[in-house]
Amino acid sequence: MRELSLHILDIVENGITAGGDCIRIEVDEARKKDQLKIVIRDNGHGMPVEKMKNINDPFITSRTTRRVGLGLSLLAAAAERCDGTLRVDSQPGKGTEVSATFRYNHIDRAPIGDIAATLTTLIIGNPGIDFVYSHWIDGKDFSLDTREIRSEMADLSLSDPVVIYHLTESIRSALKALASSEGGA
Amino acid sequence: MAKLTIDDLKKIKEKTAKETSLRDGPASIKITVHMGTCGIAAGARAVMSALMEEMAAADRQDIRVVASGCMGMCSSEPNVTIESEDSEPIVYQLMDSNRMRQVFKRHVLLGEVQTDFALAKM
Numbered sequence: 601m602r603e604l605s606l607h608i609l610d611i612v613e614n615g616i617t618a619g620g621d622c623i624r625i626e627v628d629e630a631r632k633k634d635q636l637k638i639v640i641r642d643n644g645h646g647m648p649v650e651k652m653k654n655i656n657d658p659f660i661t662s663r664t665t666r667r668v669g670l671g672l673s674l675l676a677a678a679a680e681r682c683d684g685t686l687r688v689d690s691q692p693g694k695g696t697e698v699s700a701t702f703r704y705n706h707i708d709r710a711p712i713g714d715i716a717a718t719l720t721t722l723i724i725g726n727p728g729i730d731f732v733y734s735h736w737i738d739g740k741d742f743s744l745d746t747r748e749i750r751s752e753m754a755d756l757s758l759s760d761p762v763v764i765y766h767l768t769e770s771i772r773s774a775l776k777a778l779a780s781s782e783g784g785a
Numbered sequence: 786m787a788k789l790t791i792d793d794l795k796k797i798k799e800k801t802a803k804e805t806s807l808r809d810g811p812a813s814i815k816i817t818v819h820m821g822t823c824g825i826a827a828g829a830r831a832v833m834s835a836l837m838e839e840m841a842a843a844d845r846q847d848i849r850v851v852a853s854g855c856m857g858m859c860s861s862e863p864n865v866t867i868e869s870e871d872s873e874p875i876v877y878q879l880m881d882s883n884r885m886r887q888v889f890k891r892h893v894l895l896g897e898v899q900t901d902f903a904l905a906k907m
Contacts, residue, residue: 601825601826606826606830609820609825609830610820610821610822610825610826613820613821613825613852613854617854631798643906670823671821671822674822674826703860704905712829717831717833717834718830720832720837721820721824721833721834721852722852723822724833724837724850725818725833725850725851726851727850729853729883749794752843753797753798756797756798758905759849759850761837761838761840761841761850762798762841763797764837765798765837765838766797766799766839766842768834768837770793770796770797774793
């Protein structure tokens with residue numbers, strides 16, 4: 601994957617497949633501490649303990665269309681080559697939390713990429729699912745909660761492509777403002 | 786804390802000042818963008834973005850878009866399936882944003898199946 605936002609899209613789709621209806625996504629860019637952390641939490645049905653042991657093994661998968669599952673393995677590889685780690689915590693019946701850390705300035709760290717496109721792709725492609733997104737850059741944060749948006753915009757649907765188009769643009773500019781607000785890095 | 790404020794939402798609302806209640810009516814065409822790991826790595830998100838732009842421009846109330854997982858044909862990703870009421874579902878392969886735009890304009894809006902891009906009839 602060329603962008604970390606694509607990994608996020610992929611892991612979130614896992615969470616939805618696991619039956620989650622509210623997915624929390626956190627991106628924490630601590631540029632001064634040279635750390636990047638991405639957390640994806642779903643409230644799906646979780647994984648049994650024996651599955652967890654082999655979590656990064658691409659040949660262990662719950663899918664049925666083919667026998668290889670690459671999503672988590674790819675994210676683990678992306679994190680590990682940047683002196684980072686991948687952790688997966690799962691409780692049957694409660695959900696799964698995937699958290700990946702990276703050294704922010706590691707030369708092999710992929711760019712975070714187009715978060716706005718990832719979010720709106722998720723929103724329009726999964727009408728019944730809610731998303732809570734938080735993004736920190738050096739302590740300042742941006743957040744988005746589709747449950748709030750839905751209640752504020754009672755008569756406007758989040759599956760309307762025009763709404764999605766404008767939503768993408770506002771997320772994009774909010775994140776850009778956040779990135780440039782601190783220290784001009 | 787920066788947040789998508791109510792003002793932002795109101796602005797979006799003004800920009801989209803039009804009748805949207807029909808959006809929840811029956812769908813006659815369903816477009817599925819396959820978004821497994823393979824699809825995403827091959828560029829499915831760009832396909833979805835192009836599709837959203839075309840949808841916004843076409844302003845048709847009876848078209849639904851959904852994301853789904855891999856269908857097991859990873860080498861032909863990104864795949865897009867078009868299902869309409871009056872014909873068999875068509876799976877398109879090796880999609881990119883330009884192909885998506887063409888398929889949307891010709892197949893979805895005009896009903897002309899783009900056989901050059903098609904993988905299979907289901």
